[in-house]
Every structure is written in structure tokens, then in C-alpha cells.
Amino acid sequence: MLEDLSAKLELALKKVRGQGKITEKNISETLREIRRVLLDADVNFKVAKEFIEKVSVKALGQEVLVSITPGQLITKIIYDELTLLLGAKNSELEINPTGPTIILIVGLQGSGKTTFSGKLAGKMKQLNRKPLLVAADIYRPAAIEQLKQLGKSISVPVFSLEEKDARKISKEALLFARQNGNDTVIIDTAGRLHVDEVLMPEISDIKELVNPTETLFVVDSMTGQDAVNSAKAFHEKVNFTGIVLTKLDGDSRGGCALSIRAVVGEPIKFISNGEKLNAIENFYPDRLASRILGKGDVVSLVEKAQEVFDEKDSARLEEKLQKNKFDFEDFRDQIKMIKKMGSLSSIMAMVPGLNPAMMKDAKIDDKALVRIEAIIGSMTKEERKTPKVLNGSRRKRIAIGSGTSIQEVNRLIKQFQEMQTMIGRMKQKGFLNSVFNKKSFNFN
């Protein structure tokens, strides 16, 4: 997604990094580079300009004097400012607690509204909600048919009418939803240009009629400088409450996300990154900023990790992780190291790209570490090396030996298995390579 931008920023920052002092001269060169990087990434001209001005003020100010190295400080400032501009916190989809949650999907032609509507419906279904898709795009040929096919493939009902009246379709869809117990209504509207004098009033009317919980503006991540104009016009007409960034599976740098955030101030709520219906992700501004800089909090994670892992140990562990041969012996070693680093969950929280939901699945409980050590300590060497042999009677023996219960032993074994799964997932995400080889961080 933003690797190119990251690479360029990296290059720009290199010029400042490692220098003893930030002077107005060497910072101005770097900032010129950063400006160029931002503009090449399609960040709007004015947004980029404001950004550069503020960063330069910071870099030349007092804070520079107290920093350890100028390069670190500038990296930090840029990262912080990018994160802030992108939204500072992750923004969840608003759910109406009292009635049906109505989500109105708007945007320009070809931005990916219909596909996103399908993805969102699928996600809602997974969350045990009862979504209804509404085909309100009466203009584009076969748009209704497209939504029907998408709905069918995820078993979500699609509401449509023969009549060519998007206002009526939207209104009647709400009635239909009420009658059929659909708690989530996703209205897919026609793509329209923000200067369209017929269709902009239409979308504004629909918004008035259905009073949506969320109005999501879908924008192609490849959009250039004009993104600010279309976003602004849509925001004025329908006051959208969130942004959806699509087609991020390509190599666009997505700078338009920065521009739109800066101009309309609404949060980015989803990333839609592929043609498959499960290709929908929540948006995390810090991850995007980390990605822009090719680092982020992972820097401090690596630093912490380096304090406790010595080269030899980490090489051995890495090999085991790569081969998925992580056993209870390693688990015990890890617990010891983790104790030195801080809590496991806090360490996981620092890793951009690791889904908090995933961590919840793994049920990391810091307080249990002591008991876990005791349980592992009561295992034989064979059991630690080959956890598969842990049958009922062995588990009972371990429980007695460690002064815990069979339930706790079972839970640990289950957690261990979950951890192995998680390690597998982390491996897929390139986490292990980046930590152990100290390469730049990369999420795909």
C-alpha cells in the first residue's frame, strides 16, 4: 500500500538521521523531500504545505534541543503528526442501540460502493446481525443485479423495487426491514459526481428520508488532488460520518486519505482491499502512519526486545518459530524474557498490524504467568518437547505436581495451541522477519 511512500520518506529521513544537530539548512532540505514525497503520494497540495510548515516549526523549536538525536526526533514528529492527521484513534462503526442501524453508502462512480456494501453486509452477518442490502442505484445498468448476486453469495437479503425511484426504494426498504426483523440496513446508492445537479439533491433527500446511523463516503485510494473537492462537496450535502478507503491492495500510496481527513475531519472507518467479499478491514491511523514511515512503535518494540534477547537465543527461537516447532521449553524461556520486557499483552499492543481481536482470541493473561511457569516446571522434558503426549493421566500428574488443577493445565495446553496458531499468523504477517532481522516493518 504505502511502501513506496515509506521508502521515499526513509530516504528523506536518512539525510537527517545520524547528524548531530538539526540546522535550518539541513532540515529544510529534508522537508522539501518530505513535501515531494507527500505530493507524489497524492496528498493535496495545500494539506501537504500545512503539514510541512508545522513540522518545520516543531523541528526547529525547543523540542529539538532536548532530543537525544535529531533524526529520532524528526522521525517521531513526522510519525506523530501523520497519525494525528489520519485520525489519532481507531473509529468503529456506529451501531444504533435502540432501533435498526441504517448505513448509507455514497460516493463517486467506480469508487467501489457496491462491492463494499456486500463486504459490510457480510461482516455484519458475521457479527450475528441481520443485515438487509438495499439496491438504490437505479441508474447504472445492472447495478441492482450486481448487488443481488453479491447478496446471494453471502446469503443476505437484497431489497429492490421495479420502480426507478431511489427515494421510494430507500424509504420502503426501511419498512421491509422493520417487518422482517433486519437490524442493519445497508443502502447502496448510485455513484455520482459531486457537481451533479440532479443526483446530489437526490442523495441529500435519501439521507433526510432514512436518517442513517452512518453515512459512509467510499473513496478510491488511487484518487488524486481532486479528492478534497469531491469529499468536501459530499460532506456538505450529506454530512457523511465516515470514510471508506478502497482498492488499497494495489500500489497506490493512498495520500488522498490524508487530504480528505484534513479537509472534512471525519474518521476513516474501513479499508476495502480486494475483490473477495471478506476483504474488509478496520482502519487504524497509527498503522497507516507506521506504514508511511516504515516503522512506528515497532521501533521501540525492537529496542526492548534487543535488550533481552541475545543474538544466539533469538536465532534459535526464530528457527523454531519459522518451523512452527515452538514447544513448552521455549514457552518457558519466553515467559522469563517477557517478564523482563513487561507484560505480554502490552508488548502485543505495540505491534502495529496485530488485530486486538486476535489477541483477545489468544487470551493472554499476564497474572497467570507464575502458575504457567509452575505447570511447565512439573512437566517432564519429553512432555515439554512433545506436547502431543500430554494425555489425561499425565495432565493429572502435572496438576498435582504444580499445585494447580486439571482445568488449569488443560487451559494452558489450549492457550499454548492458540499461541502456536497466533505465531503462525504472525509469521504470515512478516512479523518474525521484521523483529528478528531488524528489517523495516511490512504488512500485507
Place this chain on the structure above:
Amino acid sequence: MQLEQQNLLKREKMGLFKNINIDKLKSGLAKTRSAIFNRISEAVTGKVKLDEDVFHELEEILITSDMGVELSSEIIEDVKRKLVYESVRNEETIYKVMENSLTSILENSFTNVEYEPDYTNFKPYIIVVVGVNGAGKTTTVGKMAHNFYQAGRTVIIGAADTFRAAANEQLEIWAQRAKVSIVQKGSGADPSSVVYETVKKAIDEKVDVVIIDTAGRLHTKNNLMDELSKIQRVIKKLLDYAPNDIFLVVDGSTGQNAIQQAKAFSKSVNLTGLIITKLDGTAKGGIVFQIARELKLKIPYIGVGEGIDDLQNFDNSLFVKTLIGSN
């Protein structure tokens, strides 16, 4: 974690955009073309000599049109050089100089002749339309078919987007509107086989022109790009002179990624032309200049709306005038 909270607090304090006057930013971004042009006038007429500020203004016009930083600076340098030879540096001169600079980039690679397939030498004449998702390929295919039919030609459309939901149905409606025939297979069918059948049918029925609509694909997906190369090979096997044209459709509001798109598509297939769509909005399509320079593609059409007649010939001088705001 404590450290995290501290960082967050620090971030809040260092809030970059906290003190920005958003309204000012918004109104600044809302400048219309004429407003921008007036600004050139102000910038120029209000001063005896053109200073750096004026050139910054010019740079802004170019960059906000999606022309890219590099090309914009080159053009500014070019304008600066040429202005040295102008005795009167008023609004009119600077406009002319800039217009000439921009038009010359397009002149090297484009002609303003109306696009027409070479029916005399090739029958059937084969056109393939490619591009990323949502660029406007299917709409463009429908409009092109309509144009050719109106010119008295027989046309077959090949529906090679067998992937996207209801792509078949969408193209079928366009074929009906344009009153031309269409070759389709079920969703999930091999696109190459659709292409084969379409071209075969066109040969058998002595049809004048074939337009193949392909599925939208991001240029970074290698397997999908290979699929395009295969389509090209399949056509070539049937007709060694074909495909005659492969047009890349690019959304006019695309930013710098359009260059990546054009380069990647031209690696997979022999692109012969570029169609810029959705130019009826406020996006100015400045990406055309870089693509023009880089790949030397002609522009057979531009898309300016969803109606069947909304395909226009490309006029580089008019395009430049619109871009810099004199129209």
C-alpha cells in the same frame, strides 16, 4: 501501557492540524478554474517583475491538476526560460507561454484526428479495453459500440469480464442500447474462451469491429495481468494482425498511481491508446501529461458522462485551456 499513554498525550500536544483554520483551508481548496486564473492575473499584473511567489502559484495550479511534482517543476522552468524573451509579461503572455509549454507535451504524442478504426485494411478490426476496477471500461465499451454502429458499422462486443458480479448483465444492457450483438459466457468462465468465440464469430460473420471488455484488475496482480497477455495471444492466434488497438481506461480523477497503471498495463499488453473518463467533474486529468511523455499513447476518446453519447474526441489545445483555467 503507560508509555503508550504518554505518547498519545504528547501527540495531542504536538497536534499538527489543531491550529489550522479548516475553513480557510476548505475555501482555499474550493477555488474554481476561473478563480485560479484570476489569481494568475493578480499575481502577474500586480507586480512589475515575476517573482518566486508567482511561480509557486503556477506550480500549485499544475500540481493540483495531478500533473506530478517533477513535470510541474519542469514546466515552470520552461515557462521561466521562455518568459525571458517576452517583452510584456502580463496575464496574457504568461497564459500563452504556459499553454504552449503544456500543449507541446501533448503534441509530441497525440493527434487531434477523430478516432476511427482502419476498416479498409483490417476486417474485423479488434479493440481490447483494459484498466483497473471502476475506471469506466464497460461504459466506455458501450459508448464506443454506439459510435461505430452510428457510423454504419457492424459491431460485436465480447464480454470477457466473467469475474465481477453482474458484469455480463451490465454489458448486455449497453449492447442493447447501442443495438449491437454481444458474445457472453456464464460467470466464472475463462475470459480467453469468450475472446476466442467473439473473434471467431466476427470472422465468420464478416463483422467490421470487435470490442472486447475485460475485467477490472489492479495492475499489481500478476496473475490477472498474465490473463490479459493471454487474451492478447489468443486474439493474435486467430488474426495475426490483431488486436489492432488496446486501450487503457483511466479514471480522470486518478492521481500519480495512473502512471504506475499505464506502465504496468503496457508491460503486459501492447497498449495503443489511453481513454480518460469522468472528466465531467472537477478533476482536471493532469496525469495525461506524464503518461503522454512516458508511453507515447494516443488518446482516442475522453469520457464526459454516463450517457451513450458522452464520449468525446480529445482536443489537446482545449484540454490544456480547460486545465489551466482559461475556458
